[in-house]
Amino acid sequence: MCQLWGNNGVFIGEGRESSIEYIGQMWGENSCILHTKFYILIMIIAYFGKGKGKTTAALGAALRASGYKFKTEIIQFVKSNDSPSGEEIAVKNSKLIKIKKFGLGFVSIKGDKHDLREHQLAAQKGLEYAKKTISKKDIKFIILDEILGAIHAGLVKKNEVIKIINKTNKNKIVILTGRPQVKEIFSLCDLVSEMKEVKHPYNKNAPAIKGLDF
Secondary structure, three states: EEEEEEEHHOOOOOOEEOEEEEEEEEEHHOOOOEEEEEOOOOEEEEEEEEOOHHHHHHHHHHHHHHHHOOOEEEEEEEEEOOOOOOHHHHHOOOEEEEEEEEEEOOOOOOOOOOOOOHHHHHHHHHHHHHHHHHHOOEEEEEEEEHHHHHHHOOOOOOOHHHHHHHHOOOOOOEEEEEOOOOHHHHOOOEEEEEEEOOOHHHHHHEEEOOOOOO
């Protein structure tokens, strides 16, 4: 890990040693640091928590990246091809954003017709696809959607995800999403944001809204 310090000795945070390269500092009068530059080689990001917006935030990053002609691979765990989403329709013909699903639906919920082993096999295929994608030079952003939930449900091994993070090539940004907090994963991240639920219409039995929730 490396530590980042700001002006006046204020501690900013920690990051993976390979993720941030120090360039230099600009000094002003009285030996005051005016600006510190860092070149981001690899950025690992996690969006977690019970609140809405984790996948949405990741999709927003993919949209923004596409504006600069960066390619994004969105690898979705747990989520099934039986449930098409608005984002899939939107990027169907996109040359910059690609979505691949490796799920059979949420595990052990009402209506789940698959046993745990079937869910694990589907998730493992997603993990193998992620390993290949992480090494592709033309892919700038890799989003592992619901990967934290897949770890928590026992569909993939935490250490396998850690290996993927540690083998990430330079000049890539990896985003992981899911409800659970996985501290061992977060310790490798450069940015972690928690989505907290303050109020949600689901609590009043409101149905999911087309175009907003899926």
